[in-house]
Amino acid sequence: MHPVSIVMIEDDEGHARLIERNIRRAGVNNEIVPFRNGTSALDYLFGADGTGEASARRHLLILLDLNLPDMTGLDILEKVKANPHTRRSPVVVLTTTDDSREIQRCYDLGANVYITKPVSYDGFANAIRQLGLFFSVMQVPQNP
Amino acid sequence: MVHTGYNPALVALSIGLSIFASYTALDLGSRIRGPVAAGPRWPWITGAALAMGGGIWSMHFVGMLAFETGMPTTYDIGLTLLSLAIAVAATGAGFLWVERTGEGLGSILVAGVLMGLGVAGMHYTGMAALRIPGDLSYNRPMVALSVAIAVTAATAALWLSFHQHGVWQKLVAACVMGVAVAGMHYTGMAAATITVDEGGPHAAHAMTSVQGQQNLALYVAGATFLILFLAILASSLDQQRVQRELLASEARFRAAVQAVRGVLWTNDAEGRMLGDQPGWSAITGQTRAEYQGYGWADAVHPDDVQASIESWNATVRARQTYVHEHRVRSRDGSWRHFAIRAIPVLDARGAIREWVGVHTDITEQRQAEADLRESNEEIQRYAYIVSHDLRAPLVNVMGFTSELEATRTEIQAALRGHPEAERLDGDLAEALGFIKAAVNRMEGLIAAILKLSREGRRQFSPERLDMTNLLRDVADAQRHQTEATGATVTIAPDLPTIVADRVAVEQVFGNLLDNAVKYLDPGRPGRVTVTATAVGDRRVCFSVADNGRGIAARDHARVFELFRRSGLQDRPGDGIGLAHVKALVRSFGGRIEVRSELGVGTTFDVTLPRAPATAVQIDPEPAPIAAE
Numbered sequence: 009m010h011p012v013s014i015v016m017i018e019d020d021e022g023h024a025r026l027i028e029r030n031i032r033r034a035g036v037n038n039e040i041v042p043f044r045n046g047t048s049a050l051d052y053l054f055g056a057d058g059t060g061e062a063s064a065r066r067h068l069l070i071l072l073d074l075n076l077p078d079m080t081g082l083d084i085l086e087k088v089k090a091n092p093h094t095r096r097s098p099v100v101v102l103t104t105t106d107d108s109r110e111i112q113r114c115y116d117l118g119a120n121v122y123i124t125k126p127v128s129y130d131g132f133a134n135a136i137r138q139l140g141l142f143f144s145v146m147q148v149p150q151n152p
Numbered sequence: 153m154v155h156t157g158y159n160p161a162l163v164a165l166s167i168g169l170s171i172f173a174s175y176t177a178l179d180l181g182s183r184i185r186g187p188v189a190a191g192p193r194w195p196w197i198t199g200a201a202l203a204m205g206g207g208i209w210s211m212h213f214v215g216m217l218a219f220e221t222g223m224p225t226t227y228d229i230g231l232t233l234l235s236l237a238i239a240v241a242a243t244g245a246g247f248l249w250v251e252r253t254g255e256g257l258g259s260i261l262v263a264g265v266l267m268g269l270g271v272a273g274m275h276y277t278g279m280a281a282l283r284i285p286g287d288l289s290y291n292r293p294m295v296a297l298s299v300a301i302a303v304t305a306a307t308a309a310l311w312l313s314f315h316q317h318g319v320w321q322k323l324v325a326a327c328v329m330g331v332a333v334a335g336m337h338y339t340g341m342a343a344a345t346i347t348v349d350e351g352g353p354h355a356a357h358a359m360t361s362v363q364g365q366q367n368l369a370l371y372v373a374g375a376t377f378l379i380l381f382l383a384i385l386a387s388s389l390d391q392q393r394v395q396r397e398l399l400a401s402e403a404r405f406r407a408a409v410q411a412v413r414g415v416l417w418t419n420d421a422e423g424r425m426l427g428d429q430p431g432w433s434a435i436t437g438q439t440r441a442e443y444q445g446y447g448w449a450d451a452v453h454p455d456d457v458q459a460s461i462e463s464w465n466a467t468v469r470a471r472q473t474y475v476h477e478h479r480v481r482s483r484d485g486s487w488r489h490f491a492i493r494a495i496p497v498l499d500a501r502g503a504i505r506e507w508v509g510v511h512t513d514i515t516e517q518r519q520a521e522a523d524l525r526e527s528n529e530e531i532q533r534y535a536y537i538v539s540h541d542l543r544a545p546l547v548n549v550m551g552f553t554s555e556l557e558a559t560r561t562e563i564q565a566a567l568r569g570h571p572e573a574e575r576l577d578g579d580l581a582e583a584l585g586f587i588k589a590a591v592n593r594m595e596g597l598i599a600a601i602l603k604l605s606r607e608g609r610r611q612f613s614p615e616r617l618d619m620t621n622l623l624r625d626v627a628d629a630q631r632h633q634t635e636a637t638g639a640t641v642t643i644a645p646d647l648p649t650i651v652a653d654r655v656a657v658e659q660v661f662g663n664l665l666d667n668a669v670k671y672l673d674p675g676r677p678g679r680v681t682v683t684a685t686a687v688g689d690r691r692v693c694f695s696v697a698d699n700g701r702g703i704a705a706r707d708h709a710r711v712f713e714l715f716r717r718s719g720l721q722d723r724p725g726d727g728i729g730l731a732h733v734k735a736l737v738r739s740f741g742g743r744i745e746v747r748s749e750l751g752v753g754t755t756f757d758v759t760l761p762r763a764p765a766t767a768v769q770i771d772p773e774p775a776p777i778a779a780e
Contacts, residue, residue: 022548029555075540104543107536107606125547132551 012067012148014040017049017084018102019076023125027071027102030133034140046079050087053094060093067148068094072119074103074110082113089118096149100139162218162369166211166337169373171330173207174309176380178322178329179387181247181313197251201244203383204309208271208333209239210376212278215337217369231281235274242270246310255314264307271302271333275340287347294343298336305332415511417448419494421504423464435511437483453479453487471496474509489515535605539598546598550591553584560584597715600728604714607735612653614764619647619694622654623682626662634669639678641665647684648692651763656736661696663729664756668698670723673751690762691742697755703748711746740764 014031018024024042031040043049053070055062070088074081081101088094098120105111106124114122123139126132180200183193213232246267253259275298279288312325415431425432425448432443436451449457456478467474474494479487494509560580567573623643627634634641650657665680672678680698687693703711707718714731737744741761748754 020544020548022552023544026548026551026555075544104540104547125543130554132547133554 012038012069012143014038014069014071014143015043015049015052016040016071017043017046017076017081018071018073019044020073023073026132027136030136031140031143033133034137034144036140036143038143046076046081046084049084053084053088054091060091062093063091063097063151064093066097066151068097068151069143069146069148070097070099072099072101072103074101074105074114082117085114085117085119093151096151098146098148102139157220159218159220159366162214162366163338165369165373166214166218167330167334169207169214169376170211170334171326172377172380173203173211174329174333175322175326176207176383176387177204177243177309178313178326179384181310182322183387183390193251197244197247199383199386200247200313201240203380204247205240205243205270205274206236207376207380208243209236209274209278210372211330211333212239212275212337214369214373215334215341216278216282217366217372219341226283228281228283231277235278235281238270238277239274242267242273243306245270246306247313250310250314260310260314261307264310265303267306267310268299268303271306271336272299272340275302275337279340279344284346289345289347291343291345294339298340298343301332301336301339305329305336308332415490415513417509417511419507419509421468421506423468423507431511435482435488435513436480451481453481455479467494468504471504474507477514480511488513489518532605535601539602539605542594542598546591546594549587553587553591556580557584596726600714600726603728604732604735607732607739610656612656612740612764614651614653616649616651617654617657618649619657619684620645622657623647623661623665626658627665629662630665630669633666637669637672637678639669639672639680641669641680642682644681644683647682647694648686648762650692650760652740652760656740657760660733660736660758661694663733664696664758667729668696668700668754670725671719671754672698672700687759691759692762693757693759695755695757697753699753702750702752702754703746704750705748708746708748712744 014036016024016027018027021044024044028040028042041052043052050058053063053068054060072081072084076084081103085099085101088097088099095118099118100121100123101114101119102123102125104125111122123135126135177200180196180203183196183200212235246263249263249266250259253262276295282288309329312322312329415435417425417429417432418427420426424445425443426445428440429443432438432448433440436443436448438447438451441447442450449460452460460476460478463476464474473496474492476492478490478492480490482488490511491514492509492511494507496504497506497508499505560577563580564573564577567576570576620643627641627643630641661682665682668680669678676699678698678700680696682694682696684692684694701719703718710716711718712730712734713727715727716731717725717727734744737758737760741764743759745757745759746754747757
C-alpha cells in the first residue's frame with residue numbers, strides 16, 4: 009500500500025506541535041509534511057511550474073489552517089480543488105474560526121471536513137486524537 | 153309731436169360717466185377673480201355691481217336730463233329709485249353668475265343676457281318715471297335694437313372684466329364699453345316719441361326747468377364720480393396690499409429656497425423643463441438649450457435615469473409629491489448626490505399645471521453616512537479579527553499547560569523520595585491552576601466580544617409582534633427562576649403591536665426580565681412589571697420595572713458597558729447582558745435608559761420605533777396649491 013503523506017499547513021508552531029503530538033498519540037505514524045505559510049505549501053503541492061504535476065500519483069491528506077500570514081487558507085483550498093492533480097486529496101480545514109459563513113464557504117469550495125479548534129486543551133487534544141483515529145481508517149486515493 | 157334736442161354738455165358728461173363707471177367696474181371685476189389669499193370675494197362683487205349698475209344708471213339719468221323736451225319735466229321718485237335698483241341688481245346677478253359658474257364663454261353669455269336685460273329694464277323703467285305733459289310712445293324696432301346693444305355691451309363688459317390684463321387694455325375696454333352703454337341709452341331715447349296735447353303755455357316755465365335739470369344732472373354726475381373714485385381708490389389700495397403680499401411671498405419663497413440650500417426648478421405637467429432655470433444651470437452648467445425639454449435628464453447619472461423616470465411616472469399617476477434621490481453631474485464634472493422633492497401645482501380644475509421642485513445637495517450627508525457605515529463595519533471586523541487572533545495563542549497556552557501537567561506526573565515519578573519533591577509539585581500545581589483559570593476567563597471574554605460583533609452584523613427580519621403575547625412567552629420561559637425567588641412578573645395586557653425582529657426583541661426583554669428577577673431584594677417579595685407608553689406617533693416606550701436592590705447613580709452608565717457589573721457580585725454573570733441589549737436596541741433605531749434608586753428598584757425604559765424607519769416618506773395628498 010502506498011504511504012499517505014499528511015500535508016499540514018499551519019502557521020502557528022505551537023499548534024503544529026500539538027497537532028503532531030496528538031496525531032501520533034492516536035497511533036498514526038504517517039509522514040507529516042509541515043508548512044508555516046501558504047507560499048511554501050503551494051510550491052510543494054503544485055511544484056515549481058505550478059501545474060500540480062508534482063502531486064500526481066501522490067497520496068495526500070491536507071490539514072489546512074485558514075489564517076495564514078501570506079494568504080488565506082481559502083485561496084489554497086480553491087486551488088487544490090480546482091487542479092486536476094490535487095482535487096481528490098481530502099482537505100481537512102482545522103481553524104479557530106467558527107463563523108457560519110466561513111464554514112459554508114469552505115464546503116462550497118470543496119472542503120471535506122471542517123473542524124473548529126476547541127480552546128480547552130482537553131477538547132483540542134481529544135479532537136485531534138479522534139481526527140488521527142479517523143485518518144487511520146480513511147482511504148486516501150492516489151492523485152491522477 | 154314735440155321737437156326734442158340734447159344738451160351737448162350733458163351728453164358729453166353722460167358718456168364720460170359711462171366710461172368712468174365701466175373702468176371702475178372692470179377694475180373691481182378683476183378683483184373677483186383675484187387670488188384666493190386676497191380675502192372674501194363678495195365685497196368685490198357688491199362693489200362691481202354698485203359701480204357698474206350705479207354708473208350705468210347715472211349715465212342714463214344724466215342722459216335723460218340732457219334730453220330737452222322744452223316742457224316742464226319731473227320724475228317719479230319711486231320709479232326712478234326702482235330703475236337704479238334694477239341696474240344694480242342685474243349687474244350684481246351677472247357678476248355673481250360668472251363667479252359661481254366659471255369664466256367660460258357659456259356662462260358669460262348667460263350673465264351678459266341677464267345683465268343686458270337688466271340694463272334695458274332699468275332704462276325703460278327710468279323712462280316711465282318721466283312725468284311730462286304728453287304721451288310717450290316707442291318705435292318697436294329701435295327698442296329692440298337698444299335691448300340688443302344693452303345685451304351685447306353687458307356681455308362684452310363681463311368678458312373684459314374677466315379676461316383683460318393691464319391698465320391700457322382696461323382703459324380701452326372701458327372706453328368701448330362706456331360708449332356702448334351710452335349708445336344703448338341714446339338708441340333707447342331715439343325709440344321714444346313724445347306727443348303733447350297743448351304747446352306753449354309752459355314755455356317760460358320750461359326755461360327754469362332746463363336750468364334745474366342741468367343742476368340736478370351735475371349733482372348726480374358729481375355724486376357718481378365721487379362714488380366711483382372712492383371705489384377705484386379702494387381697489388388700488390387693495391391692489392397695493394396684494395402686490396405687497398405677493399412681493400413678501402416671493403421674497404419668503406426665495407429665502408426658503410436658499411435656507412434649504414436647494415436648487416429650485418419648474419417642470420411642465422409632462423416633466424419638460426421650460427423657460428429660464430437659473431438654479432439648474434448653476435449646478436449642472438447646462439445651458440438653456442441643453443436642459444430645455446427633457447435635456448435635463450442628460451445631467452442625471454446614467455445609472456439613476458431609469459429609476460428616476462419610473463418613480464416620476466408613478467408619482468404623476470398617483471398625483472403625489474415626488475420624493476426621490478439621484479446623482480447629478482455638477483458644473484465641474486463631479487457627481488453630486490441630490491434629494492429631490494417636487495410638488496404638483498394644480499389649476500382651478502385640479503389638473504396638474506406644472507411642478508415646482510427642489511434639488512437638495514446631500515452629497516456630504518451621504519458621504520458621512522457611508523463613512524460611518526464603513527467605520528462601524530471596520531470596528532466589527534476589528535473585534536472579529538482581534539478575538540480570533542487572540543484565540544490562537546490561547547490554544548497554545550492551554551495546550552502546553554496540559555502538556556506540562558502530563559510532564560508534572562513524570563517529574564513526580566522521577567523525584568520520588570527527593571526531600572523537596574512535595575514542595576516542587578505543589579508550586580507546579582498552583583502555577584498551572586492559575587494559568588488554566590486565567591485562560592478560561594479569557595476564553596469567556598473573547599467569546600463575548602465575538603458574540604457582540606456578530607450581533608452587529610446580523611440581518612434583522614422585521615415582523616408584526618404582539619408585545620403582550622411575546623413578553624408573556626419570554627416571562628414563561630423564565631418561570632422556574634421566578635418561582636424559585638417567589639417573585640411575580642406582571643405583563644400589561646394592552647401592550648401595543650410593533651414591527652421588529654422577533655429574536656432580537658426576545659433577547660432584549662429576556663435579558664431585562666432575567667436581570668430583574670436575578671437582582672431582587674431578598675428582604676421583600678419581588679414584583680416585576682412591564683408597561684408601555686406611546687412616545688409621539690411613531691415610538692413606544694416599554695418600561696421593565698422591579699422593586700429590587702437598585703443600582704447606584706454612579707453606575708447607571710456603567711451597567712451598559714461590556715464586562716462591567718455593579719453592586720454586590722453575588723450572582724453569576726459575565727457583564728455582557730446589558731451591553732448586548734444596548735447594542736441590539738440601538739441597531740434597530742431605539743434607545744435604552746435606566747432609572748434606579750439603590751434599595752428601591754430599577755426601571756429600564758426601552759424606546760422602540762413602532763416600525764422600522766423607511767427611506768421614503770409618501771405624502772398621501774398632493775399639495776393643495778391652487779393656481780388662478
